[in-house]
Amino acid sequence: MKTKKSNDTIAEESSFEQNLKRLEKIVDTLETGNVSLEDSIKLYEEGIELSKKCLAKLENVEIKIKKLSKDLNGKLSLLEEGTEE
Amino acid sequence: MINEEILSVYELTRRIKSVLESDFKAVTVTGEISNLKRHSSGHIYFTIKDEKASISATIWRSRAAYLTFTPQEGMKVIARGSITVYEVQGKYQLDVVSLKPLGIGELQIAFEKLKQKLAAEGLFDPQHKKNLPEYPERIGIVTSPTGAAIQDIINIISRRFPSVEIILYPVKVQGAGAAEEIAEAIFDFNKFGKVDVLIVGRGGGSIEDLWAFNEELVARAIFNSKIPIISAIGHEIDFTIADFVSDLRAPTPSAAAELVVRDRYELIDNIRNFLYTMQQSLINKVDDNRSYIAGLVSSYAFNNPIDKVRQFSQRIDELERLLNISFIHKFKSTKQYIAGLSDRMNSLNPKNVLKRGYAIVYKNYHIVESSCNLTLADDINIKFKDGNVDASVTKTYSINNEN
Numbered sequence: 001m002k003t004k005k006s007n008d009t010i011a012e013e014s015s016f017e018q019n020l021k022r023l024e025k026i027v028d029t030l031e032t033g034n035v036s037l038e039d040s041i042k043l044y045e046e047g048i049e050l051s052k053k054c055l056a057k058l059e060n061v062e063i064k065i066k067k068l069s070k071d072l073n074g075k076l077s078l079l080e081e082g083t084e085e
Numbered sequence: 086m087i088n089e090e091i092l093s094v095y096e097l098t099r100r101i102k103s104v105l106e107s108d109f110k111a112v113t114v115t116g117e118i119s120n121l122k123r124h125s126s127g128h129i130y131f132t133i134k135d136e137k138a139s140i141s142a143t144i145w146r147s148r149a150a151y152l153t154f155t156p157q158e159g160m161k162v163i164a165r166g167s168i169t170v171y172e173v174q175g176k177y178q179l180d181v182v183s184l185k186p187l188g189i190g191e192l193q194i195a196f197e198k199l200k201q202k203l204a205a206e207g208l209f210d211p212q213h214k215k216n217l218p219e220y221p222e223r224i225g226i227v228t229s230p231t232g233a234a235i236q237d238i239i240n241i242i243s244r245r246f247p248s249v250e251i252i253l254y255p256v257k258v259q260g261a262g263a264a265e266e267i268a269e270a271i272f273d274f275n276k277f278g279k280v281d282v283l284i285v286g287r288g289g290g291s292i293e294d295l296w297a298f299n300e301e302l303v304a305r306a307i308f309n310s311k312i313p314i315i316s317a318i319g320h321e322i323d324f325t326i327a328d329f330v331s332d333l334r335a336p337t338p339s340a341a342a343e344l345v346v347r348d349r350y351e352l353i354d355n356i357r358n359f360l361y362t363m364q365q366s367l368i369n370k371v372d373d374n375r376s377y378i379a380g381l382v383s384s385y386a387f388n389n390p391i392d393k394v395r396q397f398s399q400r401i402d403e404l405e406r407l408l409n410i411s412f413i414h415k416f417k418s419t420k421q422y423i424a425g426l427s428d429r430m431n432s433l434n435p436k437n438v439l440k441r442g443y444a445i446v447y448k449n450y451h452i453v454e455s456s457c458n459l460t461l462a463d464d465i466n467i468k469f470k471d472g473n474v475d476a477s478v479t480k481t482y483s484i485n486n487e488n
Contacts, residue, residue: 030366
């Protein structure tokens with residue numbers, strides 16, 4: 001039986017998901033309050049940065065649409081939508 | 086018998102052929118498929134039979150491409166076509182122009198058969214279902230470029246979470262070759278790799294229209310995909326084999342778009358709440374620290390040293406005062422003492438003694454304390470209170486009672 005479980009995700013540095021997860025963790029840590037004032041301030045500053053990044057991503061309204069196309073040799077490449085090979 | 090015509094086999098076959106082919110130019114026959122063979126050339130050979138008879142049938146590759154379903158052994162069909170004679174073997178057969186399942190029931194049987202087969206192989210098992218990415222950055226879509234489905238999907242994703250990349254892979258979704266194209270698209274996306282999730286589907290249609298998604302080829306392509314797949318086929322009521330094997334079944338293409346990305350307004354709200362929570366947490370933290378420090382400042386433990394300091398400082402003040410008092414006292418008594426001494430000194434001043442009638446005798450500028458220190462003819466000087474005289478010793482006496 002083939003294993004179908006291997007979840008290949010795209011490794012992109014600090015993706016939206018990573019930023020959001022980190023932000024959630026910071027909020028959680030700040031809320032439980034088991035950190036020093038100094039660390040709280042550092043976490044707060046990091047949290048603000050992450051919030052800005054996430055909001056920027058969410059407020060971006062431009063969707064990108066591309067097409068996966070295959071040439072005669074079977075080579076796959078992305079084309080901007082609307083362009084024809 | 087004289088005029089008996091003797092025909093060659095070929096001639097006879099030719100005559101049969103012309104009779105049969107002109108009389109049965111367009112026939113429609115119903116029966117059950119058996120002895121089904123797909124030749125590598127693409128032609129399909131089979132027999133149509135009922136309880137009492139059977140007839141050979143062929144579907145040429147050019148027409149096989151237009152079949153909306155996959156003919157299967159035992160399936161009851163309605164075949165339309167013409168009778169042709171294959172001279173080499175002296176066989177007649179039905180050249181099928183169109184083939185349809187006898188009823189929806191027949192497709193249903195094919196569907197159930199494939200479903201059972203794939204279920205037995207474990208293709209639908211929950212442990213093979215992959216998790217969908219929560220926040221996909223790139224979404225691949227396998228569907229018809231002209232259908233309503235693609236437009237619905239793009240519109241909904243644009244509204245919910247536009248900050249993504251949609252990668253289209255246009256395919257035929259019905260008719261001949263649709264299953265192959267869909268399977269190939271899934272395969273190509275896996276080869277290309279750089280997408281987080283795939284939506285495979287089409288809008289609503291008849292069971293025949295949706296049939297490509299009931300093909301084994303598509304089912305296996307979905308199963309073998311490393312990229313998670315959302316199936317989005319037809320309407321809510323339509324269930325296809327693809328739906329069973331996919332990682333998530335969306336009831337419609339629009340629903341797939343709703344499922345694949347989260348609503349950004351909801352997320353924006355979440356992040357605003359996060360900002361508020363972080364701010365409040367920090368303010369609370371500062372307040373906590375402030376009141377903690379205030380508590381410390383007012384605590385006995387913290388004030389104890391200050392108290393000590395105050396006590397000491399009070400003691401110092403007191404000592405200083407005492408010191409001042411005793412100093413003044415000392416000073417006064419010393420002054421008195423000095424005054425006394427001064428009086429005494431005054432009384433001892435030789436001048437005062439001279440005043441009382443005494444005189445001092447000097448010899449060679451030294452005071453002469455005893456008569457023994459003088460001999461006859463010594464020159465001496467005598468100091469009185471009011472002047473000096475020089476004299477000479479003329480006689481010395483000693484006083485007997487001196488020890």
